[in-house]
Amino acid sequence: MLGLQLPAGHLEVLCLGAHPDDVEIGCGGTLLCLAERDASIRVHVMTGTPERAAESTRAIGLFAPTAKISFAQLPDGRLPAYWNEVKQGLEDLAVSPGLVLAPRVDDAHQDHRLLGRLAATVWRDALVLHYEIPKWDGDLEPPTHYVSLTPEQAHRKVELLDECFPSQIGRDWWDDELFLGLMRLRGVETRARYAEAFHTTKVRVAL
Structure with a gap:
């Protein structure tokens, strides 16, 4: 399996979420990795x-302490109308x-998709x-x-999700086994213990 490396040195990163907890669920482990580099x-x-918003602000501060976060405060579930x-x-x-x-372009949720x-x-x-x-x-x-994750990063992601989003605990889809299970499955697919997975339609390769 060929691995692609992001350029060395300083990297400007933008994370987009339709809702509080989207970024943390979708790429929280990757944020933990990015927080270790410039x-x-x-x-x-x-x-x-x-x-x-307060939950997500606290979470991002723990996933990536130097990150800046902002909120547009548009209506949840209605983004296509806006x-x-x-x-x-x-x-x-x-x-x-x-x-x-960012969220997937073919995500079933209309806010994510847009x-x-x-x-x-x-x-x-x-x-x-x-x-x-x-x-x-x-x-x-x-x-x-x-993006391959160490066991420590994968478990830390789940710990932070539970710690920072008390409003979501109790929902039938909010489950440590779900979060770890998906990361474990994606890890198997890329010969790692855990991983987060992404989709893209265009990548420029510099040889």
């Missing part, structure tokens, strides 16, 4: 009540990241990796890229 991380979330506001809000971030982490599609149009020169979020819809597809 990276500036910006997180922008499109929806969120004050309670949910297409102009979402697009303008992304453009108004006025950032030029080398790496963008944000994933717009990310790739707003940041055409960045590497855009679309993370996956397990849900009852059963919409997971074979990924194209993986």
